[in-house]
Amino acid sequence: MRYLILSDIHGNRGALDAALTAAEGAWDKAVCLGDIVGYGPDPNETTECVRSLGAISIRGNHDRAASGVTDAEDFNPIARQAVLWTRNRLRPENLEYLSTLPQGPVELDGFAIAHGAPQDEDEYVFAPEQARQVLREAPAAVTFCGHTHIQGGFALREGKMQTLHFRPSGGKPFAALRVEDGTEYLLNPGSVGQPRDGDARAAFAIADLALGKTVEFWRVSYDVASVQARMKSAGLPEPLISRLAAGR
Numbered sequence: 363m364r365y366l367i368l369s370d371i372h373g374n375r376g377a378l379d380a381a382l383t384a385a386e387g388a389w390d391k392a393v394c395l396g397d398i399v400g401y402g403p404d405p406n407e408t409t410e411c412v413r414s415l416g417a418i419s420i421r422g423n424h425d426r427a428a429s430g431v432t433d434a435e436d437f438n439p440i441a442r443q444a445v446l447w448t449r450n451r452l453r454p455e456n457l458e459y460l461s462t463l464p465q466g467p468v469e470l471d472g473f474a475i476a477h478g479a480p481q482d483e484d485e486y487v488f489a490p491e492q493a494r495q496v497l498r499e500a501p502a503a504v505t506f507c508g509h510t511h512i513q514g515g516f517a518l519r520e521g522k523m524q525t526l527h528f529r530p531s532g533g534k535p536f537a538a539l540r541v542e543d544g545t546e547y548l549l550n551p552g553s554v555g556q557p558r559d560g561d562a563r564a565a566f567a568i569a570d571l572a573l574g575k576t577v578e579f580w581r582v583s584y585d586v587a588s589v590q591a592r593m594k595s596a597g598l599p600e601p602l603i604s605r606l607a608a609g610r
């Protein structure tokens with residue numbers, strides 16, 4: 363089974379469409395690590411797309427706040443403004459869907475998914491020492507998490523921690539990781555709709571852990587300017603608009 367691993371779509375339908383077009387035929391089942399909405403101009407469209415894919419999804423902090431499961435008090439003012447904008451626009455059936463998404467971690471077929479750290483859905487995992495702690499109690503040998511919007515991850519083998527970075531080369535849209543037995547992985551597919559790793563292209567992963575034992579880390583260009591134009595006419599905060607082009 364080849365899993366399409368999506369995370370942090372953030373209401374960006376342009377990025378999601380480009381990712382799905384590029385990945386067409388390369389996956390069997392879709393998984394989403396949360397933050398389907400928040401920041402971007404298309405909360406209904408991205409939610410309906412994830413639903414129509416039949417994706418197994420867990421909630422992110424933005425899904426939780428936008429659907430009213432929690433308030434947005436711990437968000438910064440700009441993120442809070444976008445959350446409230448999103449909440450006002452979500453159709454009732456999409457609000458209902460987002461409010462009932464389960465909290466991670468969820469264990470699937472040989473791997474686990476979480477939004478932030480498996481032990482705390484709101485924790486950002488940036489540093490190797492943090493990842494070591496997380497992997498010590500990880501529910502599976504391979505755990506996918508999102509939240510930081512940074513594609514990459516960590517591998518722990520015989521006590522040695524390695525930080526993983528991926529950059530597609532050789533004309534391919536993805537860089538592949540070979541998954542080794544005896545190694546534990548914490549892998550971030552990156553953000554579809556608001557990358558923050560210096561690369562503005564939509565990020566996602568495709569995992570084949572049973573047969574191929576590989577995880578592909580994809581980057582796909584999309585029409586950033588048209589998404590920015592729709593954000594502008596929607597009145598969304600300027601810093602959220604400009605960061606899409608910078609990928610930061």
Ligand code: ZN
Nearest residue numbers: 370397422509
């Ligand atoms: Zn996010």
